[in-house]
Amino acid sequence: MADTPHLRTQALAPEEPRADGQPGDRELVERAQKGDGAAFAQLVERHQRQLYRLALRMTGSEADAQEVLQEAFLNAYQKLPLFRGEAQFSSWLYRIAANSALMRLRRKRRAPDGLTDQPLELSGPRFSAEGYLEPTSSSDWSQRADEKMMSGELGSAINKAVEQLPDDYRTVFLLKDVDGLSNEDIAEALDLTVPAVKSRLHRARLALREKLGEFFDVPAK
Amino acid sequence: MTSPIEHCKECVDLLGEYIEGTLTGEQAKALEEHLSTCPPCITFVRTYRATRRLCRSALAAEMPHELMSSLSSFLGKHVPGFPCSKPDTTTVVTEATADIGPKKA
Numbered sequence: 258m259a260d261t262p263h264l265r266t267q268a269l270a271p272e273e274p275r276a277d278g279q280p281g282d283r284e285l286v287e288r289a290q291k292g293d294g295a296a297f298a299q300l301v302e303r304h305q306r307q308l309y310r311l312a313l314r315m316t317g318s319e320a321d322a323q324e325v326l327q328e329a330f331l332n333a334y335q336k337l338p339l340f341r342g343e344a345q346f347s348s349w350l351y352r353i354a355a356n357s358a359l360m361r362l363r364r365k366r367r368a369p370d371g372l373t374d375q376p377l378e379l380s381g382p383r384f385s386a387e388g389y390l391e392p393t394s395s396s397d398w399s400q401r402a403d404e405k406m407m408s409g410e411l412g413s414a415i416n417k418a419v420e421q422l423p424d425d426y427r428t429v430f431l432l433k434d435v436d437g438l439s440n441e442d443i444a445e446a447l448d449l450t451v452p453a454v455k456s457r458l459h460r461a462r463l464a465l466r467e468k469l470g471e472f473f474d475v476p477a478k
Numbered sequence: 479m480t481s482p483i484e485h486c487k488e489c490v491d492l493l494g495e496y497i498e499g500t501l502t503g504e505q506a507k508a509l510e511e512h513l514s515t516c517p518p519c520i521t522f523v524r525t526y527r528a529t530r531r532l533c534r535s536a537l538a539a540e541m542p543h544e545l546m547s548s549l550s551s552f553l554g555k556h557v558p559g560f561p562c563s564k565p566d567t568t569t570v571v572t573e574a575t576a577d578i579g580p581k582k583a
Contacts, residue, residue, distance in 0.1 A: 294557050297553075306540075330549070331556055334553070387485065389487075390519065430533075435537045458494060462494065462526060463490070
């Protein structure tokens with residue numbers, strides 16, 4: 258299955274100790290695999306906030322995010338016997354949650370009353386035929402950003418712009434720029450190559466930058 | 479030997495890796511040389527960086543306590559040995575007292 262890592266038996270490097278003295282994910286996974294529900298609960302407690310953020314921004318709805326989380330953690334529990342630890346547990350979990358969110362979005366789009374269409378082409382900066390930036394792509398709004406952020410309008414504009422990204426780009430962007438995963442972990446979680454992660458991330462940022470530029474270029478009312 | 483970056487498009491194409499510090503030394507040097515002579519690209523770098531910063535700040539979301547409790551209750555029903563959800567006492571007490579009201583001696 259797409260969201261189940263391949264099994265391999267190989268010696269794993271010792272797990273790094275955690276700064277808070279708590280058992281690492283690998284130890285908790287091993288205990289959960291032996292039927293320790295409390296160990297699984299610790300894994301849930303440790304990862305639920307990051308997964309919630311991803312699910313909320315992927316689906317755009319708190320109710321959907323809740324269902325994604327339930328489905329993802331239950332799915333993870335049921336597949337736990339297959340997890341052998343070659344991947345990081347968090348990447349494995351992100352993959353399950355991202356797939357669950359994507360499947361939910363696709364089901365919604367197929368529904369007769371589905372209103373959310375898959376977004377179209379990503380926008381980006383405009384260049385002259387010689388490869389120089391067009392003036393419209395080089396307005397400097399970076400200094401005005403904090404003041405606008407305080408008004409709340411910018412937050413709404415960002416949420417809308419992120420929702421309009423194609424799903425595959427939005428997932429990479431959220432995992433990297435919001436959750437702070439490494440390119441390697443994202444590649445592992447989404448079954449992509451690292452260059453593909455970098456490319457999607459860059460294009461997503463360029464598209465968001467364009468949207469923010471449009472937002473700042475509209476004169477204040 | 480990396481050739482000089484003459485056009486903004488090449489600069490923009492390398493920007494993601496530049497701000498992550500994953501360009502080779504020669505590539506980074508070529509890009510910085512272009513930036514030193516190209517104000518539109520300097521602006522572009524500033525707004526590209528601001529995009530990441532603003533999005534991270536705007537999209538950070540706290541998971542509501544009620545949702546943690548309901549997730550925990552849900553998993554408690556499906557995962558053997560999963561500890562029962564601890565009720566969110568703040569919410570429960572508030573709702574309970576809203577309905578019942580303080581008891582007076």
